[in-house]
Amino acid sequence: NLTQRLSKVVKTLRGQARLTEDNIQEALREVRMALLEADVALPVVKDFIARVKEKAVGQEVIGSLTPGQALIGVVHDELVALMGGQSEGLKLEARPPVVILMAGLQGAGKTTTVGKLAKWLKEEKRKKVLVVSTDVYRPAAIEQLRTVAERAGVDFFPSSPEQQPEAIARAAKDWAERHFHDVLLVDTAGRLAIDQPMMDEIKALHAALNPTETLFVVDAMLGQDAVNTARAFNETLPLTGVVLTKLDGDARGGAALSVRAVTGKPIKFAGVGEKLAGLEPFHPDRMANRILGMGDILGLVEEARRTVDEHKAKELAQKLRTGKGFDLNDFREQIVQMRKMGGIGALLDKLPAQFAQAAGQLQGGMEEKAISRIQGIIDAMTPQERANPDIIKASRKRRIAAGAGVTVQEVNRLLKQFDQTQRVMKQFSKGGMGKVMRGLRG
Template sequence: MAFEGLADRLQSTVKKMTGKGKVSEQDVKEMTREVRLALLEADVNFKVVKDFVKRIKERAVGAEVMDSLTPGQQVIKIVKEELTDLMGGEQSKIAVSERPPTVIMMVGLQGAGKTTTSGKLANHLRKKHNRKPLLVAADVYRPAAIDQLQTVGKQLDIPVFSKGTEANPVDIANEAILHAKEEHLDYVIIDTAGRLHVDEHLMDELGQIKNNLTPDEIFLVVDAMTGQDAVNVAESFDDQLDLSGVVLTKLDGDTRGGAALSIKAVTQKPIKFAGMGEKLDELEAFHPERMASRILGMGDVLSLIEKAQDNVDETKAKELEQKMRSATFTFDDFLEQMEQVKSMGPMEDLLGMIPGANKMKGLKNVQFDDKQIVHVEAIVKSMTKAERQDPSLMNASRKKRIAKGSGRPVSEVNRLLKQFEEMKKMMKQMSGTQGGKKGKRKKGMNLPFM
């Protein structure tokens, strides 16, 4: 999960301030020392850390904290606001040309994920903004890049414009724009050549494309896992091309977060999008405030709602709610629910968006194993339709058959059946069908896929 180490350190640091009736200068000094260490460990630029800590210190010992009735909460609020500002303050939206198509130039080094990100961006514009994009294969030096972009375009059913490896990249881009106008397409996304390092020839070619096309956006694609190197690359590209924004890839990986927290402060260019996974729909608009909330363990309810709206069928959700209320929830419903939850992304990431989930007893330190979910699905799919509708039919021979069919031990089948019944009882209690009282979760009880 992105920022995991940094998030743990910052959360434990600011937690000490929570509920403090009085905050002394010594408290602030100790907190800012811990914040500084956490950020440096996360590979955040040293100058950025210095300025960030200085601002927090100045505000935390000021009147807004000292005169507050809840000084501890005020300090946490300050840390969140400064963290948000560090990453850009507000979401930086994508440009829209007054005269379509809007031209976006994708630049970056080889290996950063530029070609795949071009496809992800096209998919995002189509799904989220109802736009018609065109992908352009302008990397003529690496035949695999053209093939890769065409494969991505085919998977997404998005057109790809290509003239092969012999054409000039500037000519390819110009012809692509004419083609987009003829076809009434909204966006032209140009996948340009990359190198293993910044060099003069690369920058000259990119400069020619920029001067000929005057693109509406120039996005630098950088790998978040490269830390400060990503910031150095961003500075080099910005000096030559005057970037309009940055797209961070692999932000879901084992990244310390240094690039995301440094890039805006060093280059003054906003982070526009973040790649949150390998799938072609896992590109998110970057919201600094939401990311700051996630880092500080305050959740990200808005992103969670957006994911649910994108992936959950509203009609089915209402039917499911009714079944939960009337305790007629079956294993078939459970399978359907699992499929919808899985489509929203990894369970750990979803929990990270729920405020306070990381502090919930029973959820803290829980490891969510994708294999476990597969095992549960195998058990349920090995049941007959009658057994899924009415688990009370289960006897020893049926359980043995299900275990054999799913390749899981009988003990696992028994555990799933028990947990499923407990879950139904909990749902019934929470829906208020038992005397209108909210049911309490039984100690040690887990949902079947946890």
């Protein structure tokens, strides 16, 4: 499995000073095999390996890490990115009742997930929940939902096999509206394989309900088949997310790894057991840790990165203090660090008190979006340009603007801002807090 193969990777790279195209070749082969064994779709694997290679080759191995450990760090980051990076929750802000429509094949775990979600919404989100079944083909299915609702302690809207699924759905939504339910969970019928009548029915339900969330429920144990059904549903229905069930039984994790890449839709929840409590919001980083199963090494990677970040922050603070040698590389580094540490706050702790105050004033005006644009512009520069902004004349400006997808005016503005910052810092190193404050605001 991936853990075993990667342990081998760590060993093969022992004694190498840095990661090169040659020495990671074998390591990448192991990663590739491990992903294929985990039943990850081939195009996804190819893409993944290419990205890891691009990120890893030539990378300075930071701090105390061995190259093998550093590579694991890269693999981990790319696994997280593959699964969508951030964890994405449900949209619950819409006008109540917020309708959540569940779709999926029979046996995927829809009814169970409705119960789990109902319990989660009630207990974690303090929502008033109504559930309804439109599975009119199997009377036992409606009964199953009634039992589940009772155990979850939420309201159940009765339906019967003589009714039309759409009519049931409309009536339930109407009821939820009049009885002030926050959320309506709609369970649906599934077939053993995708067929047209089922697709037509779920489309009609979607049209009748106008749901805020349309979740595709899929059994993770089906591996690539899970991903293929997800793709088919995604082409018919505007899905908003995926629930991967039975992850407790799936050691391979292949579906978790490819479903996002193939459908573009986030995995929002993971089913991890038959009980009503067996549901977790899906966290790509936790899943990556689980798949890698290398808690010790990942801990080292994190620690090394933190140390490097701290080191860089200290170096930067030194430059800020003296104003000496502060160039656009540092400016960019400052921005990156700021974003990484979740804002300017953490960085401020490392600065001398007076400067921290001044920078605090600055913070208000620095919107996250503006910061990322600035970073984009600096990223489009060459290292020489960053070290020596004076060489950036008209044609370089045009190239940078095109590279960053901004106007030349914006590049000009950034250069001017940087020039001012630099000047302010020089004043600051000569003392005179008042001047600094004026400079920062100006």
